[in-house]
Amino acid sequence: MSSEPAATEVTSCRSCAGARPRPFLSLGATPIANRLVRADALDAVDPVFPLEVGFCETCALVQLTHVLPADEIFDDDYPYFSSFSDFLVRHSEKHAIDLIASRNLGPDSLVVEVASNDGYLLKAFVERGIPVLGIEPTPGPAAAARKVGVPTREEFFGADLARQLVAEGLRADVIIANNVMAHVPDLNSFVEGFSILLKDDGIVSVENPGVGALLAHTEFDTIYHEHFCYFSTIAVDALMRRHGLELVSVTEFPELHGGTLRWRSARAGAATPEPSVAERLAAERAEGLATFDRYANFGEQVRELQEQLRTLLTDLKAQGRTIAAYGAAAKGATLLNSTGIDHTLLDFVVDKNVHKQGRYMPGARLPIVPPEVLLERQPDYLLVLVWNLKDEIIAQQAEYAARGGRFIVPVPRPVVL
Numbered sequence: 315m316s317s318e319p320a321a322t323e324v325t326s327c328r329s330c331a332g333a334r335p336r337p338f339l340s341l342g343a344t345p346i347a348n349r350l351v352r353a354d355a356l357d358a359v360d361p362v363f364p365l366e367v368g369f370c371e372t373c374a375l376v377q378l379t380h381v382l383p384a385d386e387i388f389d390d391d392y393p394y395f396s397s398f399s400d401f402l403v404r405h406s407e408k409h410a411i412d413l414i415a416s417r418n419l420g421p422d423s424l425v426v427e428v429a430s431n432d433g434y435l436l437k438a439f440v441e442r443g444i445p446v447l448g449i450e451p452t453p454g455p456a457a458a459a460r461k462v463g464v465p466t467r468e469e470f471f472g473a474d475l476a477r478q479l480v481a482e483g484l485r486a487d488v489i490i491a492n493n494v495m496a497h498v499p500d501l502n503s504f505v506e507g508f509s510i511l512l513k514d515d516g517i518v519s520v521e522n523p524g525v526g527a528l529l530a531h532t533e534f535d536t537i538y539h540e541h542f543c544y545f546s547t548i549a550v551d552a553l554m555r556r557h558g559l560e561l562v563s564v565t566e567f568p569e570l571h572g573g574t575l576r577w578r579s580a581r582a583g584a585a586t587p588e589p590s591v592a593e594r595l596a597a598e599r600a601e602g603l604a605t606f607d608r609y610a611n612f613g614e615q616v617r618e619l620q621e622q623l624r625t626l627l628t629d630l631k632a633q634g635r636t637i638a639a640y641g642a643a644a645k646g647a648t649l650l651n652s653t654g655i656d657h658t659l660l661d662f663v664v665d666k667n668v669h670k671q672g673r674y675m676p677g678a679r680l681p682i683v684p685p686e687v688l689l690e691r692q693p694d695y696l697l698v699l700v701w702n703l704k705d706e707i708i709a710q711q712a713e714y715a716a717r718g719g720r721f722i723v724p725v726p727r728p729v730v731l
Contacts, residue, residue, distance in 0.1 A: 321363040321380040327370040328377055328542065329501050329553050335368030335377050338609040339534065339616060341652040345676035346382070347538035347644035352673055360676050365652070367537055367544065373552045374604045376525050376544040378537075381499060401706045403434055405570060406492070409519075410438035413488055417517065419444050426479075426486040426511065428471040428504075429494030433459030440464060447484065449475070454669065472500060476507035485513045492521040493571070496541040505557045509581070518559065518579045520550070524566075526603055527573025531726040534616040535649040535699075536572065546603045547575065547594045554579045562587045564594040572702045572725070620653040623728045627659045627697070636693040637722075639663045640707055641700030642670045642682045649699060649724060651677040660697065664688050688714050695730070697722045 325334050345360035364380040413419060425439050430448030432455040439446045440463050448466035450456040459466045469475055489508055498504045508518045525544040528536060537544070551561055559579040567574040575594075602608030630637060639646065642665040650656065656678040663680045665671060670682050688696070688711065696714065698704050701723050708721060708731070715721070721731040 321382055324368075324377065324379050324381060327373060327375060328499070329375045329549065330370065330373040330556075332370055332372030335370050335375075335379055336606055337366050337368040337379055338606070339367050339537070339613045341365040341534065341537060341616075341648065344538070344648060344651040346540075347647035347676065348540060349676050350642065350670055350673040350682065351676055351679065356674065356679065362677070363539060365537065365539065365648070369606050369609050370549075371606060373549055374546055375549040375553075376546070376609070378539070378542055381542055382539050383499075401570075401703060405567070406435040407438045409490075410435060410442075413490075413519070414439070414442060414444060417488060419487060421445065423487040424484060425488045425490065426484075427490040427492075428507075429491065429497070430459055430464065430466060431455045433462045433464035433466070435490065435492065436464045437462050447479075447486075471507055472503035473506040473510060474503075476510035479511055484511070485516075486511050487513055487516045489516070489518045490520075491518070493523075495520055495545065496522050496543050499542055501543065501553060502556065505553055505559070508579075509557045509559055512581065514581060515584060516580070517562070517585075519576060520579070521567075521570075521574055521576045523571045524573055524575040525549075526598060526601060527568075529608065529612060531572060532612075532615050532619050533572045533725055534612075534619070534652070535645040535725065538644050538648045540644055545575075546598050547577065547591075548598050548604050550577050551591075551595060555582070558582050560587065561591045564588075564590045566594075569705075570702070619725070619727060623653060623724050624655065626722070626728050626730075627655065630695060631659055635695060636661060636691075637695045637697060638688065638691070638693040639680065639697040639699050640688075640711075641665060641698065641703070642667070642673075642675060643700045645702075646699030647676055647678070650675060650680070656680070661691070661693060662687065663699070664696075685710070688719075689717070692717055692719060694718075695720050695722055697724065699724075701725045 343362035344365045345362050366379045368379045369376050421443055425446045427436050428449050430436055430450045436446040436448050448459050448464050449471045450466050451470045456466045456468045522545050525546045560582045562580050562585045563578045565576040638661050642663045660680055663682045664685050665682050671684050673682050698721055704723055723729050
């Protein structure tokens with residue numbers, strides 16, 4: 315890895331190149347959320363970088379006001395593996411089955427997934443005889459995908475790679491980009507790549523948490539350096555149109571990642587948009603997502619939530635209660651570090667991902683341990699950092715609850731279950 319870079323201040327919108335985004339929330343200076351700390355590096359100080367978001371008053375895109383190079387964030391040690399979430403795997407398989415039926419996909423089709431991670435989605439196509447190509451820049455997940463039979467190119471996706479794939483004779487019937495567009499520093503090259511690689515009658519399917527849900531549920535912890543942007547349908551519509559694509563449907567999944575939207579696009583004029591597109595755009599404008607006023611007070615809402623959570627944990631600790639956390643996710647790192655929660659309040663973090671176990675949360679320096687430690691040590695309370703998977707986690711930890719353990723869900727406001 316190179317020496318630590320300085321964060322670069324954003325001077326214009328990364329989508330429309332308009333004026334500098336207008337800031338509305340600062341979470342201070344925090345470490346890179348997914349840069350987990352090895353046991354032999356505990357004496358080193360985590361570098362921290364500004365974490366602030368702003369609103370583009372031209373195209374309505376919410377985005378970071380300071381950014382780090384993508385290769386510093388998505389490095390060789392990147393620890394996220396999608397297959398560890400049962401809920402996400404089930405959602406993805408259903409998505410694949412729907413696409414096979416609705417697009418009449420067969421052995422002569424090609425499905426390309428950008429940021430295909432460990433093959434958790436594409437393997438559902440492979441199992442049904444549909445040719446696929448995964449594009450995944452991080453070595454660990456890419457290797458895991460190949461092990462389950464998913465052909466994977468270990469590269470970042472953009473216009474240049476799309477041209478290279480076309481030159482190799484590849485064109486996609488379906489391009490899938492789930493939970494990746496927020497991670498892309500060069501949005502225009504990314505979406506131009508869709509338009510280059512897509513067949514004339516193909517579709518692009520993009521999923522990302524919607525910024526409306528982020529505001530409505532105070533999901534401030536989904537903000538971290540890895541997420542360059544936070545999307546409304548209004549902003550996605552403008553971005554797609556800039557590259558000859560148009561939205562043809564919008565579907566909402568309220569329980570996925572705190573509120574996810576699926577935007578499907580086709581070449582402009584190639585398909586008739588479903589009513590869901592106009593309905594969603596109208597709803598977002600009515601909600602105020604196209605103007606700065608909707609965002610202006612969000613910082614105060616976040617500060618109130620953080621204070622409530624700190625007070626709850628501090629009071630429990632003063633009563634002699636023991637507290638652990640579940641989920642060594644990036645959102646957990648943001649919540650802990652921006653709220654001032656560390657080893658003085660929590661004892662450890664549980665995570666199913668074996669690639670994270672044995673390491674420590676950045677900044678907060680909490681040890682990450684396997685789920686069985688939860689029953690071995692039986693803390694009184696469990697702070698659910700991955701609150702988007704709270705139902706899955708509570709079901710998995712029925713024995714912990716049966717022994718008297720209680721769950722704390724921090725978002726949209728701290729509650730004890």
